[in-house]
Amino acid sequence: xxxxxxxxxxxxxxxxxxxxxxxxxxxxxxxxxxxxxxxxxxxxxxxxxxxxxxxxxxxxxxxxxxxxxxxxxxxxxxxxxxxxxxxxxxxxxxxxxxxxxxxxxxxxxxxxxxxxxxxxxxxxxxxxxxxxxxxxxxxxxxxxxxxx
Ligand code: FES
Numbered sequence: 001x002x003x004x005x006x007x008x009x010x011x012x013x014x015x016x017x018x019x020x021x022x023x024x025x026x027x028x029x030x031x032x033x034x035x036x037x038x039x040x041x042x043x044x045x046x047x048x049x050x051x052x053x054x055x056x057x058x059x060x061x062x063x064x065x066x067x068x069x070x071x072x073x074x075x076x077x078x079x080x081x082x083x084x085x086x087x088x089x090x091x092x093x094x095x096x097x098x099x100x101x102x103x104x105x106x107x108x109x110x111x112x113x114x115x116x117x118x119x120x121x122x123x124x125x126x127x128x129x130x131x132x133x134x135x136x137x138x139x140x141x142x143x144x145x146x147x148x
Contacts, residue, residue: 008112011073015109016065021075025058034132035144036063036124043071045132047078054078054086059132064125066116071129073109083137090130097126 025031028046035042043061047054057078059071074093078086089110095101096114103114116126124145135143 011112012069015069015072019072021058030136032132032136033142066125067128070126074129
């Protein structure tokens with residue numbers, strides 16, 4: 001179990017140090033800004049959606065290692081997905097970090113965030129990008145993560 005935990009920590013650190021899909025997306029069709037009221041950190045998620053498929057996604061902003069790694073992993077998982085699939089992944093990630101679902105039920109890199117459930121104050125860090133994604137998909141320009 002310790003080996004698995006170490007692997008998960010490595011995945012999070014690696015995405016924090018080398019975040020994927022960072023920056024502006026000039027031709028975005030959907031965009032939102034998310035704020036974590038506990039720390040004041042915020043990030044933007046921008047998507048280009050064509051024929052109901054996410055053809056590109058980027059994020060930018062400041063935040064802790066968990067929030068940045070979570071945003072990076074999220075973008076890698078969502079490219080090429082449909083809006084419905086993105087919404088389903090949001091639900092799965094949310095159930096994972098809040099402890100409703102076991103890590104074994106989650107695909108690959110998502111499971112790396114399962115340990116967050118042991119640190120309730122960090123759940124908002126892990127879900128910041130995902131709540132911002134959902135806001136963008138619903139054409140809500142700004143969201144404050146008042147819930148987990
Ligand atoms: Fe601000 Fe984690 S401490 S997002």
